[in-house]
Amino acid sequence: MKKLLFWTWAAMIVSCSSGGDSDPKPEPVVPPSAASLIFPEDNTECQEGSIISDTESRVNFQWNASQNTDSYQLVVTNLETGVQQTANTSETEQDITILRGTPYSWKVISKASGSPDTAESPVWKFYNAGQPVANHAPFPAEVISPSSGSAVDPGSITLTWSGADIDEDIEEYAVYLDLVNPPVTLSGITSEQSRTVVVESGQVYYWRISTRDSAGNTTESQVFQFRTN
Template identity: 55%
Template sequence: MKIAYKYIVPVMLLTLFSCGGGGDDPTPDPQPEPEVPAPLAAALIFPDNNEECTEGVVVSESESQVTFQWGASENTDSYTLQLNNLETGETSNSNTSNTEIQITLNRGTAYSWSIVSRANGTNETATSGTWRFYNAGAPVENYAPFPAYDPYPQMGVAIDAGDITLQWESSDLDGDTLSYVVYLDTVTPPTGQLGETDTNSYETNVQANNIYYWRVQTIDAAGNSTTSEVFEFRTNP
């Protein structure tokens, strides 16, 4: 008799596993950096515009320390004080995160100043108006006028050749009547005298393709005088 053997073959079930549930999750889009608001211009407080500054602390016969003050401006992290010696044309910048800064100045000298507002995270800035003042020196009966400022043509611009009118602004602490001597040349400092005038302008003629340098001597009724910095403009070919 034959015996039949029944073989049972186990069946192996293979389970395939896949990573990530069938696919990678999409990478989220990068979030844009928040926009930094531009700073606003500061309001100037002291020294006062077109006034004599007598509140400085005298440190020597020739120098005193003056504290510049301005109002805080919105969206601003720091400030730059821009200072200009109106008699020599020398400029300087001083940085601070406060709304005041003390600077050592020459006594008996006219200056202009303005404030640039800055914010972290942006290159945008805002500039205040420009104020002028006379830093007090030894007492005098009559002050020299401010050197001429705000020239036209503006510094470094190019204009067409021909007839032009040079213009400028001026002021005097004593309110004296002012007169002017105007110099214009193609070399600096300019020595060619155009003429004299009692107004804040002078008509002249300029040639093409030149660089012109000019300045104004301001004279008050008491005979005091100041000379502006050298202004510059170009003429088109």
């Protein structure tokens, strides 16, 4: 009887241990890919949409589906104020109410259930049409380098940025560089999208770009900052 109990107990141990080895491993979650944008088109005036009032219109944002994606987050940014509007959807289009006569940028973030990874589309800019105008103000300049918050070596460095205007009539950029925020010291005026400056060690610098077109319209960029080693 004792031998029978022993062999029964041993068989149970073997059965439990071998059963644990047969559990299937979960399939890894494939991260999503980036969506490609469709409308509103980049660097254009958006004249489509439903006019709600003298100051607002409803625009239908559209993009192509991305692989391995369960949902999307649409991010629309007012380039004059920096205020963002976001919307989550499983579709490839979304209506957003925005201000008329105002420049915006937009992007789409792809998400997959069970994955911490996301993928961002390129950022497109457009001007949401308002009352008819003969000439549009430029889009605010965007930093390229040094990237905001980065560290650089002291000495001669090159500030670079990108600028765009749907009328394609940008004439000049005024570059402001300072140790105070917002920067008020004019470093120089150029028709290029870069300027070389000299910076000292152990400082935090603030800079911004004022863009002017041939009609005299001007726009101000955000304030960018970098520190020197």
